[in-house]
Every structure is written in C-alpha cells, then in structure tokens.
Amino acid sequence: MFFLFLLLIQGARSSCQPDCEDEQLDTQVLCNFWNTANTHAYLNAYLQQEGSEEGEGALTENTHYDVYANTFYNEVMIPWDTALPNKLRVTVKSSYKTGGDKNWYRIRIVGYILA
Numbered sequence: 001m002f003f004l005f006l007l008l009i010q011g012a013r014s015s016c017q018p019d020c021e022d023e024q025l026d027t028q029v030l031c032n033f034w035n036t037a038n039t040h041a042y043l044n045a046y047l048q049q050e051g052s053e054e055g056e057g058a059l060t061e062n063t064h065y066d067v068y069a070n071t072f073y074n075e076v077m078i079p080w081d082t083a084l085p086n087k088l089r090v091t092v093k094s095s096y097k098t099g100g101d102k103n104w105y106r107i108r109i110v111g112y113i114l115a
Contacts, residue, residue, distance in 0.1 A: 023080045025049070025088065026111035029060050031072040032104050039099030040065050043092065047078050047107075050087035057089075062105070075110070 033041050041064045048057025058076045078088070090107060097103050 023082065024113045025078040025080045025109060026113060027058075027076045027078055027088070028106070028108045028110045029062065029074050029076060030106045030108070031062055031064055032102070032106075033064050033067055033070045033072065033099075034102040035068065035099035037066050037068070039103060040096050041099070041103040041105070042094065042096040043105050044094045045107075046091045046093060047076055048089050048091075049078065049080055049084050050089050051084040052079070052081065077113070080112070 027047060029043070031041050031043070033039075041062070043062045044060070046057055046059050056079050058078050060074065060076050062072065062074075064070075064072060088109070
C-alpha cells in the first residue's frame with residue numbers, strides 16, 4: 001500500500017532566478033525507537049518536489065528492528081527548482097510499526113542549499 005502526503009514549505013524563497021540549478025532542500029528523517037525486544041520501525045519513502053520529473057528526488061530507506069532506546073537520524077538532499085511549486089511530495093513505499101506510540105518517525109525541512 002502506498003501513501004502520499006504533501007508538505008507546504010513556508011518561508012522565504014531564494015533570490016536565485018527560476019533558471020538556477022543545483023539548489024537542494026535539506027530534509028531530516030528521524031526515527032525514535034524506544035521499546036523492548038521484537039518491535040519494528042520501518043519507513044521507506046521517496047521525497048521529491050511537487051511538479052518535478054519522475055526520478056528527480058531522493059529515496060530514504062529505514063529498517064529498524066529489535067533495538068532498545070535508540071534514535072536514528074539521516075538527512076536527505078532533494079533537488080529544488082524555484083520555478084516549481086513550493087511543496088514537498090512524500091510517497092511512502094512501505095512502512096511497518098509495532099511497539100506502541102514510542103516508535104515513530106519525523107520528516108522535517110532543516111535547510112535550503114544554494115549552488
């Protein structure tokens with residue numbers, strides 16, 4: 001089953017003209033895993049700018065099982081075009097969670113990089 005959600009990115013746009021290339025959105029993927037044995041926190045998703053071509057995004061793959069009281073953090077760099085909508089599309093390819101409300105993920109925009 002696939003899920004899709006959009007994040008509207010608020011804040012100032014870059015001063016770069018619409019034909020700028022090599023700009024990237026710095027996106028954080030954080031997993032909080034705080035359970036005893038035999039629990040799962042899986043999230044595999046594709047992140048891309050709304051309106052961009054297929055393949056112009058980044059894949060994040062997270063599979064955590066049977067670990068106790070850990071956080072896992074990674075950053076995903078997403079190509080960004082100021083001429084396209086200011087929205088991030090997140091397509092969840094697969095996910096699985098057990099262990100109650102103490103296993104969770106957060107996806108958050110942490111920066112914007114200009115070339």
